[in-house]
Amino acid sequence: MQEVFFFVLAAFTVAAALLVVLDRNIVHSAVALIFSFCGVAGIYVLLDAEFLAAVQVLIYVGGITILLLFAIMLTTRIAARTAIFNEQAGLSALIVLGITAILVYASVTGIHVAGKAPPPVETAPALGRLLLTTHVLPFEVASVLLLAAMVGAIILARRE
Amino acid sequence: MIPLSYYLVLGAVLFGIGMFGVLTRRNAIAILMAIELMLNAVNVNFIALSRYLPNSTLDGQVFAIFVITVAAAEAAVGLAIVLGLYRNFHTVNVDEINLMKW
Structure with a gap:
């Protein structure tokens, strides 16, 4: 049951994070960021860190994203149709995929916790x-x- | 109980997405958002390890609180800088702001 919740929350968080980075419209990015933060708060609840989940919602969702939206409204011309990525996008994608692959490999194979996790x-x-x-x-x-x-x-x- | 590696993989994937945003986006505010994603990924790792390591105290969660504090300060100062840039250059695209670039 917990695993179902984890996979739903993780897929939600990652999808929202991808939207943050890839969406053309920066206001959409900011709204997707709100959803991504909420997904991470859910992950914290799964990890029995309920205080940090509350802090995450209060500070990230309630504070930082609103600040970001204010800055977007004050600076960006939303309708401007210019490129959102710079010319190093392809190379960056390659490097990021490599580093992520290394991190995932290390996370899956490299860490063995001896002993049982303490009770919450x-x-x-x-x-x-x-x-x-x-x-x-x-x-x-x-x-x-x-x-x-x-x-x-x-x-x-x-x-x- | 869910294996620890699931959380670490989620953290790694979020970190990768954030890093791609930092390296490629042109809008300075989008770069700040991607940095927030990366900090969130770090917090996921901190809290997962603080939950799963045997004999662990809550030190990992205390670290996550400090990360959140620094992220809030960084967002405030970063956005103030972005506002200043927009006032002087009338753009927030970081590749057009190259006055000090040789």
Whole structure:
């Protein structure tokens, strides 16, 4: 049963991701990106990471894609019929296929987990505890990074 | 239980699609979207390994949270740069913005 869910979600995610990269209309790409993020959130639920699934929907679907759509509306002429790929598309496809093949081969044959996976735990309380004990320094650095990004974005985007 | 390799293969495929987008798209915003796809693929791998490795704590998920944080910061700054580019060049196609290219 779980496998059926996995294959449906994976096919959905990959199809949406292909649409993001290949669609001529960039607004369609952004909408497909929303679906791809939702599919990945479903994968997280299958992996018993329900807190991260919620974060994925809140930040990626609710935040980043809306920001991307704003930027698209402010900059791109949707009707423009120009090439969407640059001239290195063929070579890039070759290289990407090669690297993906290597990664898939390594994933299938190279990794053997010794021992059984631990039983699922409730992740949100455990994550909160980890963030404020073991990982408190990266946590604080991330807050400084967000502040710097916010100030930087305001300064870059404002008109003098 | 689903084998770990299924998740890793999904991550690899998503990463490949994102990399193709980064290498070939001309629109800067499309490139940012492809980068987000690649970061998502990395997160899938982090969370799958954090779930499947024996004796694992939730460190993989904490890493995924940091990746999401950095992705959000990157999107904000990247889009601000794209807006600045559009204001100066009236295009967001990266192959036409070659002022500093020799």
